[in-house]
Amino acid sequence: MNADISKKFVIEKAQKSRFHEVDFENLLFGKVFTDHMFECDFVDGAWQTPTIRPYQPIMVEPSWKVFHYGQAVFEGMKAYKDENDQIFMFRPDQNQERINKSAVRLAIPEFPKEWFFEALNRLLVLDQQWIRKGLGNVLYIRPFVFATEPAILAAPSTTYKFMVIMSPVKSYFRGDVSVVIAQHYSRSADGGVGAAKAAGNYAGQFFPTNLAAKEGYQQVIWTDANTHTYLEEAGTMNVFFRINDTLLTAPVSDRILDGVTRKSIIDLAENEGIPVEVRKVTVHELVAAAKDGSLKEIFGAGTAVTVGPVKSFAYDGVDYPVIPPAESYAARFKERLLNIQYNLAPDPFGWRYQVTENNY
Ligand code: COI
Numbered sequence: 335m336n337a338d339i340s341k342k343f344v345i346e347k348a349q350k351s352r353f354h355e356v357d358f359e360n361l362l363f364g365k366v367f368t369d370h371m372f373e374c375d376f377v378d379g380a381w382q383t384p385t386i387r388p389y390q391p392i393m394v395e396p397s398w399k400v401f402h403y404g405q406a407v408f409e410g411m412k413a414y415k416d417e418n419d420q421i422f423m424f425r426p427d428q429n430q431e432r433i434n435k436s437a438v439r440l441a442i443p444e445f446p447k448e449w450f451f452e453a454l455n456r457l458l459v460l461d462q463q464w465i466r467k468g469l470g471n472v473l474y475i476r477p478f479v480f481a482t483e484p485a486i487l488a489a490p491s492t493t494y495k496f497m498v499i500m501s502p503v504k505s506y507f508r509g510d511v512s513v514v515i516a517q518h519y520s521r522s523a524d525g526g527v528g529a530a531k532a533a534g535n536y537a538g539q540f541f542p543t544n545l546a547a548k549e550g551y552q553q554v555i556w557t558d559a560n561t562h563t564y565l566e567e568a569g570t571m572n573v574f575f576r577i578n579d580t581l582l583t584a585p586v587s588d589r590i591l592d593g594v595t596r597k598s599i600i601d602l603a604e605n606e607g608i609p610v611e612v613r614k615v616t617v618h619e620l621v622a623a624a625k626d627g628s629l630k631e632i633f634g635a636g637t638a639v640t641v642g643p644v645k646s647f648a649y650d651g652v653d654y655p656v657i658p659p660a661e662s663y664a665a666r667f668k669e670r671l672l673n674i675q676y677n678l679a680p681d682p683f684g685w686r687y688q689v690t691e692n693n694y
Pocket residue numbers: 410536570571635636637638639
């Protein structure tokens with residue numbers, strides 16, 4: 335790793351908190367940011383002094399490579415508070431590993447694990463009042479890294495900025511969503527960057543998702559780019575199908591993100607004795623299951639939404655309703671995950687990570 339990790343963090347505290355200016359009952363996802371942010375530059379082949387400072391605009395140059403070639407990756411994480419004001423994150427080791435995997439795919443230098451964790455622990459302790467107690471209140475954490483070389487030569491940047499910003503949020507989607515299965519546009523391709531949390535993967539979804547929205551669908555279920563026959567992801571999430579009582583989801587690949595919520599749901603299901611099949615799922619079998627009544631549920635799984643039920647899907651111009659049984663898997667997994675995340679239940683998997691000043 336290109337960094338002298340014995341370097342001390344520089345901390346500049348905000349003079350005044352903006353906390354009291356925020357209407358926490360009417361938060362739009364990711365529109366309000368906490369008092370502090372983390373910043374660290376990669377210059378001269380090494381990560382420089384890790385710095386925490388008040389949240390503020392940064393100066394940019396129009397020639398920064400990130401604006402021209404999209405050399406940028408990010409993560410999504412959350413922090414939760416229990417009734418005793420203890421702060422937790424959920425499987426942060428997974429996000430730490432994944433941001434570096436994503437970085438490698440985009441030819442960005444990896445960021446030191448020690449600083450990733452120190453930055454998060456310090457930020458969360460400094461801005462702890464922004465993590466409000468109570469189920470549904472959560473702090474969304476956005477680590478990201480992008481190319482800052484002022485040069486428009488199409489080659490990897492020689493300089494980068496790694497940042498973390500944090501935003502108090504409530505739920506991501508309101509209500510169950512209707513989705514349309516992609517038959518023309520694709521999210522990712524074999525050998526591409528689909529498995530990386532690359533900024534451009536999300537930008538590429540905006541246009542087809544807007545088209546879907548005009549038809550009344552909130553999200554697109556992405557299919558494989560070659561044949562549009564395999565169901566891969568839903569919007570910005572991994573996707574699960576319940577046919578009879580079996581849970582199905584696509585295997586991760588270089589087209590599909592290795593989602594933390596996805597892998598946690600697979601573990602929970604196996605732990606509960608629910609049959610799980612991690613295999614390619616075809617549009618054809620989904621439509622057949624919807625027609626013969628064996629399709630019980632579809633739900634997305636991702637950090638922002640946790641578990642997002644789908645109330646109908648459209649394919650070839652036909653809408654198929656999905657009516658979950660009373661014993662819904664989506665509701666069950668969401669409850670189990672939230673109970674672990676908010677320290678309301680034992681954590682048999684060791685997924686909870688407590689944030690404390692002892693961690694730095
Ligand atoms: C997630 O839920 O994991 C996401 O990446 C959503 C984010 C794009 C808001």
